[in-house]
Amino acid sequence: MPVKIRGPRKSDRPALRALVESTGVFVPVEVEAAVELFDAALVPGQPDGYHVLVLEDDGEFAAYACFGHVPMTETTFDLYWIAVSPARHGRGLGRRMLAAVYDAVRAMGGRKIIAETSDKPGYEATNAFYRATGWEERGRIPDFYRPGDTKVTYVRDVPPTSESPE
DSSP states (O other): OOOEEEOOOGGGHHHHHHHHHHTSOOOHHHHHHHHHHHHHHTSSSOTTSEEEEEEEETTEEEEEEEEEEOTTOSSEEEEEEEEEOGGGTTSSHHHHHHHHHHHHHHHTTOOEEEEEEEOSTTOHHHHHHHHHTTOEEEEEEEEEEETTEEEEEEEEEOOSSOOOOO
8 A cells, every 4th residue: 555645534633642652752741732633633623623634554643733823923823743763754744744744834834844863772763854844943942841952933925836755
């Protein structure tokens, strides 16, 4: 079965939780936040709410992204979550997911995306992924999430057309 990107389904909730937990980097409160945003994205009629895309690989929930319009801005979006099953890392699925996010954000009139992450151990690959896919680091706030856990902010202009996931 080929890779397929689609909208979320309520039945995806256990797979989403399992995927986020399988990364090994998120503390319980972060796992719960991922599930809460996923649930919020399932509520219809929220034009400025949360949006989720799911990537299936061989028919299995393999990756997802959650994003949304930043209130009080015209064209800026936040990328709240992007996660790929650790068993499927290195296959370009994260790049495919980003391309789908860019397409969705562009279709909603978005021009800029902000992503925030950590610099604590375990996040080296995440930070390398953002840099390798054209995101610019724009700021760091030490001890933001908890003592010793710096917030790293990345910014990316939405490409004018789909980028190849390769």
